[in-house]
Each structure stands twice: as C-alpha cells, then as structure tokens.
Amino acid sequence: MARCFNHKLVLNFCNLLFLLCGTMLIVSGCYLYTDTRRILLSRLLAAPSERLSALPQPLLYYIALGLCVAGFVAVLAAVIGFWASCLHTYCFLSVYFLSVVVLLLAESVVCLAITLWPHCLGISLDETQMVKALQANYGIPGQEQFTNAMDLAQTRFGCCGMSGAINYDTSLWRLQEYGQRNWAVPLSCCVLENAPDRLSYLDPKPANESQCQSLERTSYERERYTESCLPHLDGWYREQYSVFLGASLVMGLVEFCVLLAIILSCTGIATQRATLASDTQHLRKRAKSRQVLVENLYEPEVELRDVGAGVRSMCLGSRHVSSEDFKELYVQPRDLYKQRHNTTFKPIASDYQTPMRSYLV
Incomplete structure (x- = not known):
C-alpha cells in the first residue's frame, strides 16, 4: 500500500488545484475591476465611515486590486x-x-474581520448613519461619486432615499437648492423612460416629470418609486459577502490540502532516505561477507564435514560455512574427457579449446 502511494503525485495535484485557484482569483479581480456599476454601488457601503469616504475610489475597487495581487502570489x-x-x-x-x-x-484575518467585526472596516448599514450620509453628501459639489452611486441604487432597485423620499426634504441638496427649486426628489427616483439603458442613472429621463415631482401622493405614487433603498442595499451587500466568503472557503480548503501534501512529501523524503541508508548498509554487509569468504577459501584450516542429507560444510577457523555459499563463486568446469559420438571422424573445433580448470580445496 505504501508503494502505491505517490507523494509527488499528490503534491502535484494539489499544486495544480492551487494554481487554478490563483488563476481564478486573477480573473475574478479583473472582472470586478471592469464592473464599474458594482464598484460604484459599493461607495454607499462606506458612506458612514469618514476614513473610507476619504478614499479616492470605492471599496470594491481596492478589493479587486487585492484579488489580483492575491491571485498573482498564489x-x-x-x-x-x-x-x-x-x-x-x-x-x-x-x-x-x-x-x-x-x-x-491573511485570508483568515480578512474573512474574520468582515464576518465578525465589519464596523472595524468601516462597513455599516445603520439606517440613521446612512440617512445622515445621504443628506450631507447627495448633490454636493465634490461628492459626485456618492451622488452617482445613489442615483444608480435608485434606478437599479426602484427605490427612493435611504428610508424614503422624505430624506431629501431636509438634505443639503434641497435646502441649498443644488437641484431645481420645483424638484421634490431627484429624477432618479422617478419611473424612467430609459430604464433599460445601463447608463440611465447618469441621464435619467422621467416618463412624467410633472407628476413625479408633485407633492400630492395620489399624483406621484404611479410615477415615483416609494420604497426605501436601505433593504435593497443590505441584500446586495449580503450577496457580495456570500460570494466572497464562499470563494475564500474554497481557497482555504485548497491551501489546507496543499499544506497536508507538503507534510506528506517531507515524510516521504525521510522514509526514502531511511530506506536508502538501510539498503546501503545491507549491501555493505553482504559485500564484506563475500570478501571474507573469498579470502578464506584457500586457507589450510578449511575442513569439509558432513552435515547431513547430502549437504557438506567447511570449517573456516572458528566458523562453519555451508557448501551452498560457494554456488555463486564456484563454476563447474566443462568435462572435456567424456565420450562423444562422432561418426564422421572429423575433428571438432570445441575439442581444441584450451581447458580452464578451477579447483576447490
């Protein structure tokens, strides 16, 4: 069973899986890097955190770069x-x-931080903080990234505001009139004509702008989204988190298999070295025994004795050697004197070979 188990084969198989996982990480990072809508939407996840909000790019942008680097290292x-x-x-x-x-x-630390302490990374979907972030950042000059992210969320999920359209009533966008005076909500809260367009959040075109911006509920309820965006954002975040956690678990399992294969390879090296040393020692003992046997072959103290059952032994000094030990050393000479039936009376070439004799004392 031990001979059938090949440590190199197991290690190479685990290496191949590890190589495929690293390649998939690079491909996933590149795909995430090119998915601008997903990256832009992640800007809302870091809105309550001042440190993450100060970053020039959204959170998933750096995660995409991290995936590429991790894949390259793998x-x-x-x-x-x-x-x-x-x-x-x-x-x-x-x-x-x-x-x-x-x-x-490194993967374990990141997964534990995201799972157990997301607030340490600045990821928070608290309703109060999200509403404050919306009212302080939406439509403000210099916060175009947050504004585009909020417009994308509203057009994608069909919602308006973090907890409702009322969030815009006390926002800086409404109070300082960064939008038009007669707008009660941004145009991305309206039902759009160009909703199937992937870039509709950058240029929203309401189907009925006047009714959408109306202050009466009976007028705008069909032309304006009334759901809050926070539950949709929470579901989207959990979806991204599940994908990331599942990929991390698969990667961790492959890495654990690689570590186990490395340990088995190390034990295999130790076993091979021990076996080689044992075989070498055995061969040396056998060669030394043969050498002693040849040296004592012609000693005068050699005496043949009958052991029994047709087997004879020799006494070499103080030890007995069986005649079976000489099978590999003694070669029976050819009998040149036995009678041959030669009716042609022609000489046979083999009869003229020089005889070589070997005598056993």
Missing part, C-alpha cells in the same frame, strides 16, 4: 510548489509551506 507560490516537487528537497518545500501559510493567515 500562482507564484504554485510555481514554487512544482519546482519543489521536482527537486524534492526540504529547503524548497519549506519555502512553499511558509508561502501558503502566509496566504492562509
């Missing part, structure tokens, strides 16, 4: 793993082991 570590599998030495296996451990620890 691919590089997998290449080192293939190299270590070929060389099969403790040095390269140790470097590979440490690389995988560092990646596994």
